[in-house]
Amino acid sequence: MRKILIVGAGQAGLQLALGLQSNGYDVTLMSNRTADEIRVGRVMSTQCMFDPALQHERDQEVNFWESQTPRIEGLGVSVAGPDGSRPIDWVGHLDGYAQSVDQRVKMAGWMETFAQRGGQVVIHGAAVSDLDWFARTFDLVLIAAGKGELVSMFERDPERSPFSTPQRALAVSYVNGLGPRPEHDFLAVRCNLVPGVGELFIMPCLTTTGPCDILFWEGIPDGPLDVFQGVKDPNEHLRLTLELMEQFTPWEYERAAKVELTDAGGTLSGRYAPTVRRPVGELPSGGLVLGVADVVVANDPITGQGSNSAAKCAASYLSSILEHGDRPFDREFMQGAFDSYWEQAAPVTKWTNAMLMPPPEHVLGIIGAGMGSQAVRDRFANGFAHPEDFENWFFDPERAAAYLALVNAG
Known part of the structure; x- marks a missing residue:
């Protein structure tokens, strides 16, 4: 039985671990937090997943929360005018519904399922020095932890990475009490574009306390939305979110004036430069590791593709590993596995980078x-x-x- 180590317990790492486990591989999962710590921690993303990504979860029969999660049947676009008006406002219908499950719910549940099915979970914040030993012990080591020291093993691909600095400052609030949009009687993601300032996205979600909504600002750095750095108090974070909505998207503020945070961990802020990295990392000993999902393709969340891409990467890598059989997981295999995934990732990266620029x-x-x-x-x-x-x-x-x-x- 081939032994595989996956470092990182997010959408891609856990989906891939469960998929390999169900196909008879001896899989060890390494996480820096337990399932309980994830469940009671801070929100990690917005994770609106569209039908093709959701189908990968259905195919593996790990779509445990699908029946409870709000079904998003449309996607709307509004453009703000300088006077607070909405010169453009419309909604499109999705062919297949989308859903957003708080990663605290999904990752904790998936990790527990992996362990219940006999998988080994190691709670340890892995360093590069640890991986030197692991690379000799396992047939394949995959790095699915998209932050921290481990990412530095993967060289930036300058031809595929046009930005060297963050293009948006991000601020997320999970809330209860949001009123409906009167324009339609079905649930939709709402994309509010504020030219020269940034974007406000609103989407239904399932969180640890039940159905909720996510308010998500993407601000152009150093602009009027870039005010969340250093804000530690969740209530202050929400207050700033609502003030900006009142100023720039008053039609959304009207239905958000009475919202409350879902929980004390329901806010998130930060920024990062969109980056594509080379997929093979080389350890000091010469051992090789393969980067997964946003370790190697980290796009800005402006197009909502992060968890979708992670699910597609996990499915693509699973297929590559199964097809590879008993042959060595060498550099050629790793590059080939990434190249297969890049066929899906390239259009996402091109579109996302285009949406970060002023529209032609x-x-x-x-x-x-x-x-x-x-x-x-x-x-x-x-x-x-x-x-x-x-x-x-x-x-x-x-x-x-x-x-x-x-x-x-x-």
């Missing part, structure tokens, strides 16, 4: 066209589930014009 004229035209066309709205919304489709109509002005002409003619 033809993209403004697409967003504006959504006001008069349900087809445009739906295609944009479903791009969050299938980012590869944006290549066909979104990036290139001529393709965008041809698509909009076709829509108008129809």
Whole structure:
């Protein structure tokens, strides 16, 4: 039986561990926190997962919370005017619903399931020096911990990483008491674009206390939304969130004026530079480790693809490992496994990096066209589930014009 070590207990690490375990591999999972510590800790992300990523969980039969989690059936876009108005406001319908499960719920539950099924869980914050020994003990070592010292083993890929500094300052609040949007009677992710300032995303979620909503600001660094650094008090964090909503997105503030945090750990802030890294890390002893998900492809959350990409990476790596059989997990295998995943990750990275920049004229035209066309709205919304489709109509002005002409003619 082949022995595999996975360092990191997030979406990708745990999904991959459970998948390998169900296929008869001897898997050890290393986490710096226990399941209980994760469950009572601070929120870790916003994690809105669209249908293709959710399907990977269904395929492994680890979609334990699907029946309890709010079903997100649409994705709406609003653009703020300088006077607090909404010159653009529409919603597209998703072909398959999306869902967001607080990672404190999912990761704690998955870790306990992995252990109950006979997997070994080691609670230890691994350092590079530890991995030297592990690389000699296991057939394959995968690094799925996207922060800290271990990431430094993976060299930045400058050709795929156009940004060297953070492009957004991030601030998340999990809340109860948010009122409905009167424009539609189904649940939707709401994307509020404030030109030159940043974005506010609002999405339904399942947290440790039940259904809730997430308020998520993405602010251009040094701009008016970049005010959360150093804020430690969760209530102060929420107060700032609401003040900014009242100023920049008053239509959202109207339904959020009476919200409360779900719990004391329901806030998160930070920033990081979007980075693609080379997938193979080399240890001081010469041993090799393979980077997983946001260890090697860390995109900004502006397009909501983090947990989706993690699920797709785990599924892709699982397939590569199963297909590899008993052959050595050498550098060639590791690079090939990443290259297979990159076919899915490349469109996400291109789209996400584009959305971080001021929109070109033809993209403004697409967003504006959504006001008069349900087809445009739906295609944009479903791009969050299938980012590869944006290549066909979104990036290139001529393709965008041809698509909009076709829509108008129809």
